[in-house]
Amino acid sequence: MSLDFSEQSGKREQGEEDEAAVARRVSRNFLEEHGWLKRTYDLDDLEQECREQWHLARHTYQEGKGASWKTYMERVMRNKLVSILKDQLAKKRTTDRLAISLDQPISGEQLSMKESIPAVGFGDADPLFLFELDRAMARLNSSQRELCALLYLGYNITDIATIMHKPRGTLYDDLARIRKVFTDEGLDHYMT
Incomplete structure (x- = not known):
């Protein structure tokens, strides 16, 4: 029995090319869906993360489970990207919660942050609306x-x-709860 190492080498190179192509496609599609991640990650970074994750998880592929090797690779890579997305969302939440006094004057200026920065996303929103919104959001779970x-x-x-x-059913239940809370707080006319 002789082994043809050139044939095995060719299969390995083909597999690596497929892996690179899948990683690039999955990463590109993910960046298109979640464009705001471009501020933190570029396509090459995400592609590298995908390939590293696949390298760690490829031994878990089981041929008899119904998914093809390529489908399983895509699933592993997408799950890694979703994990990155969740981490970035958590970092955004952490950043939003940093304790900085809005009444403290900005260094070298007479104005405080509260006076110089409009409410993000709400422009010149009615203070009563912002109060009701804060109260409604406090009644929601994380x-x-x-x-x-x-x-x-x-x-x-x-x-x-x-x-x-x-x-999705759980999310629709959560949406019903959110609508009820917003209605109770008098914000039902802001919901679409």
Whole structure:
């Protein structure tokens, strides 16, 4: 029995080319869906993350489970990218929660941050509206607040279900709860 090493080498090179092509395609599609990640990651970074994850997980592929090798590779890579997305969303939430006094004057200026920065996303919003919104958001659990943030960023329920790893039915239940809370707080006319 002789082994043809050139044939095995050719298969390995073909597999690596397929891996690179899949990683590039999955990463490109992911960046198109979540464009705001371009500020932190470029295509090459995400592609490298995908290939590293696949290198660690490729031994878990089981041929008899129904998924092809390529499909399984795509799933592993997409799951890695969703993990990166969740980490970035968590970092955004952490950044939003840093304790900085809005009344403290900005260094070298007479104005405070509160006086110089309009409310993000609300422009010259009515202070009563902002108060009611804060009160409504405080009544929601962290998962419901995350759902609100993702909806505000423009994601649809299908994408949110993937990002949050929750069934759409659960998200629709959360939406019903959010609508009830917003209605109770007098914000029902702001909902679409």
